[in-house]
Amino acid sequence: MALIVQKFGGSSVANAERVNNVASRVVETARAGNGVVVVVSAQGDTTDDLIEKAAEINPGASKREMDMLLSSGEQISIALLAMAIEKMNHPVISLTGWQAGFNTNAVYSNARIGRIDTERVQSELDRGNIVVVAGFQGINKYDDITTLGRGGSDTSAVALAAALNADKCEIYTDVDGVYTADPRIVPNAKKLEEITYDEMLELASLGANVLHNRSVEMAKKYNVKLEVKSSFEKVEGTVVKEATNVEKMLIRGVTRDNDVARIAVIGVDNIPGIAFRIFSALAKEDINVDMILQSVGRNGKKDIAFTVTKNHMEKTLSVINDLKGVLNFEDVNCRDDLSKVSIVGAGMVTNPGVAAKMFEALFAADINIHMIATSEIKVSVLIKVANAERAVQVIHDKFNI
Secondary structure, eight states, rough: OEEEEEEEEEEGSSHHHOOOOOOOOOOOOHHHEEEEEEEEOOOHHHHHHHHHHHHHOOOTHHHHHHHHHHHHHHHHHHHHHHHHHHHHTTOEEEEEETTTTTOOOOOOTOOEEEOOOOOOHHHHTTOOOOOEOOOOOEOTSSOOOOEEETHHHHHHHHHHHHHHHEEEEEEEEEESSSSSSSSTTTTOOBBOOOHHHHHHHHHHHHHHHTHHHHHHHHHHHTOOOOEEESSSOOOOOOEESOOTTTTTOOOEEEEEOOEEEEEEEEEEOSSHHHHHHHHHHHTTTTTTOOOEEEOOBBTEEEEEEEEEEEGGGGHHHHHHHHHHHOOOOSSSEEESEEEEEEEEGGOOOOOTTTTHHHHHHHHHOOOOEEEEETTEEEEEEEEGGGGHHHHHHHHHHHHOO
8 A cells, every 4th residue: 555645736626526526546655555644825815815915904913822823724624625535435634734743843924844753643544544734834832833844745745755754746737747847938839758856946936836846845755755736637747856957958947037126335445244234134023035136246346146036025125234234335236137047957067158048039039138147057047037038938938948
């Protein structure tokens, strides 16, 4: 008997019809002789609706109380799915994140999983139950409910699969796999049969909304067999696995991320320690920095530009302005009308000229580049958000993916 962890996102359980569809898929897997644990997200736009409700009462609500509120969305989903499975005469039990043993740190709204006590889940499996678990949530050492941040249900599923030593973790979404680009932007985008952990991690971090990057990171660390599949069609998905023949396909995907704000600190002193002061101060505020560009020093001064997510923009500006006396900068400015467009592929390590080919495609489309960042398997550029979709299209065409 195989043990399979299945995760269904919010769109997969958005209404009664879809809940019943998921119940059928789950029961079919169980009746094939498998042990099944199902991790479920909140229905449809429930989380966004709850955030709006909170804003009506208190726009500055504490993160602890927001976690208490937002965790209710997944509890609705697990109960409804368990009821649907009950109706199909299969033994089932629903468990909240803390009942399923998810212990986290105390960073409300973006908690990290410390450990999972699998005793309860395993005992329910041993009784022949399908176990339906609320994703996205856990409990900290103060017995407070915590949430794992956006996309946290993916992380819940992979973490549970790792802790249970499951044979497979299937992530069900409203798409039938991982594509070379967003098919809504690039109609001729192709579905990938397989992709490496590293490539998927880069795509997830760069704006591809198929898997949460923390979940891919965890799958790689614990060697969890991962597959992205469609909730609505019974077709083969995309397998995420360790690298095999990385030279077979040069570029695996083109993606864009519009959740970008660029901060530029102009005219700081060109002396040691300036970058440390800036980025250590941001780290203390749990602000994650992505692309970083430092100019060549001139007349004892230099500029440092970097990107953060839009929700961290105001806090970042506040932190930088508080450091004015230390940094002695001339000015600080911000832009949030930009998008990060990236290409990803393990094959580019052994193939020169990949970045030049990408830049050529953008030049031919008259798209200006504001910042560039590279790694062994990715090249990212910062461009105007108005040009983002066209950039994805021309780059995809240029590489003939």
